[in-house]
Amino acid sequence: MPRIAIIGAGITGVTSAYALSKLGYHVTVYDRQRYPAMETSYANGGQLSASNAEVWNSTATIMKGLRWLGRHNAPLLLNPRFSWHKYSWLAQFIGQIRNYRRNTIETTRLAIAARQHLYAMAEEEGIDFDLERRGILHIYHDAASFETARRANALLQEGGLERYAVSPEEARSIEPTLQTACHGGFYTPSDATGDIHKFTSGLARACERRGVRFAQDADIRNISLDGAPYVLDVVREGGTRREQHEADAIVVCAGAVSRQFARQLGDTLNIYPVKGYSISVHLDDAASQAAAPRVSLLDEAAKIVTSRLGDRFRVAGTAEFNGFNMDIRAERVQPLVDWTRKHFPGIRTSRVVPWCGLRPMTPSMMPRVGPGRRPGVFYNTGHGHLGWTLSAATAQMLAASVREGVGEA
Ligand SMILES: Cc1cc2nc3c(=O)[nH]c(=O)nc-3n(C[C@H](O)[C@H](O)[C@H](O)COP(=O)(O)OP(=O)(O)OC[C@H]3O[C@@H](n4cnc5c(N)ncnc54)[C@H](O)[C@@H]3O)c2cc1C
Numbered sequence: 396m397p398r399i400a401i402i403g404a405g406i407t408g409v410t411s412a413y414a415l416s417k418l419g420y421h422v423t424v425y426d427r428q429r430y431p432a433m434e435t436s437y438a439n440g441g442q443l444s445a446s447n448a449e450v451w452n453s454t455a456t457i458m459k460g461l462r463w464l465g466r467h468n469a470p471l472l473l474n475p476r477f478s479w480h481k482y483s484w485l486a487q488f489i490g491q492i493r494n495y496r497r498n499t500i501e502t503t504r505l506a507i508a509a510r511q512h513l514y515a516m517a518e519e520e521g522i523d524f525d526l527e528r529r530g531i532l533h534i535y536h537d538a539a540s541f542e543t544a545r546r547a548n549a550l551l552q553e554g555g556l557e558r559y560a561v562s563p564e565e566a567r568s569i570e571p572t573l574q575t576a577c578h579g580g581f582y583t584p585s586d587a588t589g590d591i592h593k594f595t596s597g598l599a600r601a602c603e604r605r606g607v608r609f610a611q612d613a614d615i616r617n618i619s620l621d622g623a624p625y626v627l628d629v630v631r632e633g634g635t636r637r638e639q640h641e642a643d644a645i646v647v648c649a650g651a652v653s654r655q656f657a658r659q660l661g662d663t664l665n666i667y668p669v670k671g672y673s674i675s676v677h678l679d680d681a682a683s684q685a686a687a688p689r690v691s692l693l694d695e696a697a698k699i700v701t702s703r704l705g706d707r708f709r710v711a712g713t714a715e716f717n718g719f720n721m722d723i724r725a726e727r728v729q730p731l732v733d734w735t736r737k738h739f740p741g742i743r744t745s746r747v748v749p750w751c752g753l754r755p756m757t758p759s760m761m762p763r764v765g766p767g768r769r770p771g772v773f774y775n776t777g778h779g780h781l782g783w784t785l786s787a788a789t790a791q792m793l794a795a796s797v798r799e800g801v802g803e804a
Contacts, residue, residue, distance in 0.1 A: 400642035408648035419804035440711035441702030445506035487758035503554025522597035588702035668753035686741025
């Protein structure tokens with residue numbers, strides 16, 4: 396039976412492992428962290444959001460981005476220092492404007508398809524991940540952005556999504572804790588939220604029960620390509636041991652690092668690490684719990700998303716083009732705290748845990764799923780700002796591609 400090595404134990408790697416184990420393959424997942432889901436799949440916005448499927452490749456988004464440049468607390472930050480990776484990625488991003496319509500519709504379809512797989516996995520394996528199926532309310536603060544949103548909404552509807560406009564009063568009745576006024580909103584009843592880290596960790600345990608092996612604290616430094624099988628050069632436990640592991644097929648799910656693996660394996664895969672931040676506000680008292688929304692929100696002007704994860708309120712946003720930088724900067728965290736205080740003044744913000752992560756983003760914002768050039772090489776990566784939403788569907792696509800490429804288990 397072919398031995399399959401998956402590189403990365405984030406949401407894409409673990410859902411891939413699960414789908415492949417269901418087909419009967421012998422799977423080992425490698426990750427440089429001690430536990431699964433410790434990098435971008437750790438504390439994201441929590442939204443399972445077909446309603447956020449609009450790709451960013453549009454002139455309107457670029458104009459908005461340019462207006463934000465230079466404002467230190469803007470939702471978008473670009474470090475102008477030259478890097479070939481960053482500027483070639485941005486050039487390709489602009490080149491993808493022509494595919495805006497097609498890619499938005501395709502992402503919507505993928506996001507809708509993902510839901511049933513995700514819920515089925517959670518139910519079959521008994522995974523508790525603070526799921527809230529109360530929909531997502533997208534709020535707009537001015538007439539112009541609301542009208543622009545109508546055009547995007549038509550594409551989401553074309554992709555099969557039920558999403559409708561609501562008045563400020565209707566928005567307030569959907570989420571009564573919302574304290575500030577808005578111009579209007581769009582509501583998607585079928586969207587949901589949940590804790591990506593709890594889900595991925597729970598699914599990893601389910602994979603182990605099914606016979607999947609996890610090699611954690613295992614940094615893959617090199618893949619030897621001198622004929623079958625592939626040999627992985629693995630550095631264990633912070634460099635204390637070096638091991639060689641054989642695999643007949645490789646699945647790259649390494650998030651923002653996937654580009655480096657693709658280059659080694661002879662493929663071109665342009666992924667840029669687009670940094671984002673979140674805060675988890677701990678709702679320690681009854682008043683804060685009552686003041687925090689349960690319906691997930693997306694504030695268009697601030698580009699902030701929220702989700703209620705049990706007794707935590709997750710607020711996430713910002714897109715930073717600054718390479719592989721993982722510093723948690725106070726001036727990027729503060730707008731998230733300020734936003735919470737402004738819209739939900741009844742929530743105590745005395746215990747706030749900040750986090751940052753790198754969205755693995757392709758210029759088209761579409762994930763790369765399927766075979767590479769070499770036999771036995773596959774990808775399921777590049778999910779950008781929607782990895783939590785899309786992975787359950789792309790894992791199925793990946794598993795079908797592996798079966799076609801290496802044969803039945
Ligand atoms: C602020 C923020 C908010 C977000 N909000 C949402 C949201 O609301 N909804 C949504 O759908 N998506 C959201 N996302 C996007 C989503 O979180 C990501 O798309 C997703 O987590 C990416 O998963 P991944 O498996 O590709 O990458 P990761 O989770 O980063 O997994 C990659 C793994 O590869 C491992 N790895 C890398 N290099 C090596 C190596 N050399 N050897 C061994 N292992 C290696 C890493 O340790 C890591 O565990 C958000 C992202 C951010 C940053």
